[in-house]
Amino acid sequence: MAxxxxxxxxxxLLVLVVGLPLYxxxxxxxxxxxxxxxxxxxxxxxxxxxxxxxxxxKAVFKGVGQADPDGEPIRYEDxxxx
Numbered sequence: 782m783a784x785x786x787x788x789x790x791x792x793x794l795l796v797l798v799v800g801l802p803l804y805x806x807x808x809x810x811x812x813x814x815x816x817x818x819x820x821x822x823x824x825x826x827x828x829x830x831x832x833x834x835x836x837x838x839k840a841v842f843k844g845v846g847q848a849d850p851d852g853e854p855i856r857y858e859d860x861x862x863x
Contacts, residue, residue, distance in 0.1 A: 784840070786849045792841045804834050 784792070808830045812823060835842070844850075 786844070786851060789841050789843070790845050793838075793845045796838055796841065801834070804830075 808827065811830075812818075812826055817823075818826070848854075
């Protein structure tokens with residue numbers, strides 16, 4: 782079942798405002814469980830974890846930045862300037 786535009790928009794906002802900070806805290810906590818790795822390895826771990834959170838949520842974020850496909854088209858008023 783496909784999610785509607787409004788549900789996807791609401792979920793994406795919720796994920797970015799609540800879920801992403803929690804995920805960042807979790808990533809920092811996981812890295813802190815190990816002894817301090819070399820800086821290049823720590824960087825790679827953070828990059829991988831930074832990309833990994835998006836993969837299961839791709840369907841939620843898809844098309845959210847565009848106009849509502851089910852909504853009314855946006856009509857601009859002509860201001861008479863030419």
